[in-house]
Structure formats: structure tokens, C-alpha cells
Amino acid sequence: MTSRKHSIEVIGVPIDLGAGRRGVDMGPSAIRIADLEQRLEQLGHRVTDFGDLDVMIPETQQVGQGKLRYKEPILKTCDELRKEVERSLEQGSMPLVLGGDHSLAIGSIAGSTNHYAARGESLGLIWFDAHGDANTAETTPSGNIHGMALAISLGLGDPDLVKLGDRAPKVQPRNTVLIGVRDLDPGERDILKKSGAIVYTMRDLDERGMRDVVDEAIRIASDGTAAIHLSFDLDVVDPEDAPGTGTPVWGGITYREAHLAMEMINDRAPIAAIDLVEVNPVLDTQNMTGILAAELAQSVLGKRIL
Numbered sequence: 001m002t003s004r005k006h007s008i009e010v011i012g013v014p015i016d017l018g019a020g021r022r023g024v025d026m027g028p029s030a031i032r033i034a035d036l037e038q039r040l041e042q043l044g045h046r047v048t049d050f051g052d053l054d055v056m057i058p059e060t061q062q063v064g065q066g067k068l069r070y071k072e073p074i075l076k077t078c079d080e081l082r083k084e085v086e087r088s089l090e091q092g093s094m095p096l097v098l099g100g101d102h103s104l105a106i107g108s109i110a111g112s113t114n115h116y117a118a119r120g121e122s123l124g125l126i127w128f129d130a131h132g133d134a135n136t137a138e139t140t141p142s143g144n145i146h147g148m149a150l151a152i153s154l155g156l157g158d159p160d161l162v163k164l165g166d167r168a169p170k171v172q173p174r175n176t177v178l179i180g181v182r183d184l185d186p187g188e189r190d191i192l193k194k195s196g197a198i199v200y201t202m203r204d205l206d207e208r209g210m211r212d213v214v215d216e217a218i219r220i221a222s223d224g225t226a227a228i229h230l231s232f233d234l235d236v237v238d239p240e241d242a243p244g245t246g247t248p249v250w251g252g253i254t255y256r257e258a259h260l261a262m263e264m265i266n267d268r269a270p271i272a273a274i275d276l277v278e279v280n281p282v283l284d285t286q287n288m289t290g291i292l293a294a295e296l297a298q299s300v301l302g303k304r305i306l
Helices: 024-033 036-039 072-091 102-117 151-153 186-195 202-208 210-222 255-268 290-301
Strands: 007-013 046-052 096-099 123-128 175-181 197-201 227-233 269-278
Touching: 007 036, 007 072, 024 036, 024 096, 024 290, 036 046, 036 290, 072 096, 072 102, 072 269, 096 102, 102 123, 102 151, 102 227, 102 269, 123 210, 123 255, 151 175, 151 186, 175 202, 175 210, 197 202, 197 210, 202 210, 202 290, 210 227, 210 255, 255 290, 269 290
Parallel strands: 007 046, 007 096, 096 269, 123 175, 123 227, 175 197, 227 269
Antiparallel strands: none
16 A cells, blocks of 8 residues: 555644643644645645634633533534545545644544445544543543543544534444553543453553554454544654653653554555644644654655665
């Protein structure tokens, strides 16, 4: 698959409503500033940047009641993103979604799922993250929806969010893989164990290595599915290499392990769409994390050392 050239549509989602720290709304700009478009064009892809979705800012919105902070504006943004991802896929392009916090994946995955479901096909999901993102309103300690996005995509949690795009679950647990986890809340630990999703923690990566884990992850996510949605949270990478994230956790994957994973996915997996999320320039050092995101996009879209 390394020789495939794509029509890539870049969609920026400058959302920080789902996160607990400000600044991640500037993530799309940080990735673009790292020469994302030029990097991908050098690989032979045709790149069209559709700019950013119009996302509301917290200062103009009500936090809302209970443990679902900014639910209504997040729903609106995710539904708009769903439509954009569906449109892009229907036109034969690959959506590359730049975040923004990880709550946006509720919308991007819904768009990918709807596209394939309309053809009678299903979707696999590979989710790189230091966290489980599997909380619900009942288990969340913070109320931040970026920590619920995976659970919602699996059909668990708030009914309005779960039903976005009129399909639930968006992905089947047996085709869902989470890689790089090292920080779980007690409630989401139980949810993940019961969900049926496949979780590879940092211990699994330490013991087995990235190559074996990603090889197995691709087989799981590809089993009976037409394509894979890739959702990559930059906090899966160790803060030494990716300091610009809102919820850093030490002991993450290395710079080189991240690239190996992306190269393997490009080699062996049909990719539907890609999310690159949680780049926070306010917390970064000389845009290290924005540059890393752009470099990882290159690796998953065909760049090789030789």
C-alpha cells in the first residue's frame, strides 16, 4: 500500500470544549505550520485544505448540567464534522482531521461509519492514546467529554452522543484496538474490561514490542471490515518527544516507535480516515508536538527512509 496516492482533505477542528486545559484549539494551526501540506504533496498526494470548522468557544457557551461539560456545543461540532467526513469519503478522498481535543473523534468516526454502513460494510478502529477515553457520565471524575469519546463510539454513555449519526455502536468492540494505555480511571478500567475492545497497555508494548502489537492490532481491526479509522492522540508519545499535550503521562511510546506503528499501518491496512488530536501549542516547546504530528502523517501516508 505504500505506492497508493490519495486525494487528502484536511479538516481542522479547533475544539477545546471537551478538554480540561485551554490551548488545544490552536492544534490545527500548529500542525499546518509544520508544513503538513507540503510534506504530503512531496509524497505525491493531492492535498486540499478545507480550513477549520466554526467551533464555539467556552466563553460563549453554558457548561451545562451534570458530568457532561459543554455537551450541546460538542454535539453540534461533532455532527458538522460527521457530515464533512461523510462528504469527503463519498467523493473518494481521505479525510485528515486535525484537532483539537479528542472529543472530535465522536464525529469523525460517525462519518466514517456512516459511509461504509451505507455500502453494507463495517469499520475497524485503531486508537492510540495514553488514556482509555472510556468514561461515561457515571464514571468520569472531570466531566470532560474528550475522556468519553471511545466509550461513545462503542455505544456506551450519553444517548444523544451515542446516537450521533443515527448509528450505534459506531464500531464493534471486536474490531476496536486501543494502543499505548498507561493512565486509566477506575471506572473506565471496568468499562474497558467488559466492553470486548482489545487494549494494549504500555506493559504489553514493553514485553512484546511495537511491531508485534501493531501487527496483531491490524489483523483485529481488519477482520471482516472494509477499512480502518485511525485516531491518534499525541499524548500516547512520551512527553520527552511530545511535550505539547494537555494530559501528558510519562512512560509513553518513543518517537521511533510512533513512526514504526504508522509505517506498518500504511503498509498493511486500508485507512478510511485519520485523526491527529490533542496538540496543545501553549504547552509545547518550539512546536515539537505539532511537527511530530505532521511527520507522523507523512509516515502513515507512505514516507519511508529508503
